[in-house]
Amino acid sequence: MDERKDSEINPTKYGTTVERKSERELVVTRTFNGPAHIVFDAWTKPELLKRWWAPKSFGVSFLSCEADVRTGGTYRFVFSYASSEQPMSFFGRYVEVTPHSRLVWTNDEGDEGGAVTTVTFEERGGETLVVMHDLYPSKKALDDAIASGSTSGTGEQFEQLDQLLVALGASVGRS
Numbered sequence: 001m002d003e004r005k006d007s008e009i010n011p012t013k014y015g016t017t018v019e020r021k022s023e024r025e026l027v028v029t030r031t032f033n034g035p036a037h038i039v040f041d042a043w044t045k046p047e048l049l050k051r052w053w054a055p056k057s058f059g060v061s062f063l064s065c066e067a068d069v070r071t072g073g074t075y076r077f078v079f080s081y082a083s084s085e086q087p088m089s090f091f092g093r094y095v096e097v098t099p100h101s102r103l104v105w106t107n108d109e110g111d112e113g114g115a116v117t118t119v120t121f122e123e124r125g126g127e128t129l130v131v132m133h134d135l136y137p138s139k140k141a142l143d144d145a146i147a148s149g150s151t152s153g154t155g156e157q158f159e160q161l162d163q164l165l166v167a168l169g170a171s172v173g174r175s
């Protein structure tokens with residue numbers, strides 16, 4: 001197993017910590033300035049997901065964002081890339097949905113099946129600790145994800161989420 005801290009995978013430039021915990025596990029942590037219910041909404045409402053999920057520096061934009069966020073529900077995100085004529089789809093199903101505290105979903109687009117992602121939201125005095133845990137089906141699957149760069153945009157995504165939370169907090173404060 002590669003024992004390096006994964007600052008090489010995803011720099012902590014944005015205060016996001018990425019760590020390979022085992023041959024098959026990648027864990028991302030970050031604390032957001034906002035209550036858990038607002039952070040959770042940003043992960044579960046398509047109109048909010050579209051505002052932060054795609055790293056802008058990757059030249060990626062949403063073509064569609066469908067998410068039926070309930071246990072047994074499905075999601076499908078379709079992106080366009082500036083460097084490609086073919087859109088890319090990410091899809092799966094929600095295995096567990098516990099409002100404001102936990103999401104578990106499958107990533108079904110891979111040949112051997114993708115990672116299972118678990119995200120927890122722990123509110124701490126108006127801030128929310130988010131822990132995103134990806135369990136890949138094999139060491140090779142995680143190695144391939146890292147090599148392809150698919151794990152490298154998380155810090156930027158979370159910075160974009162931070163910006164969205166500021167905007168949502170500002171709009172909540174004005175109403």
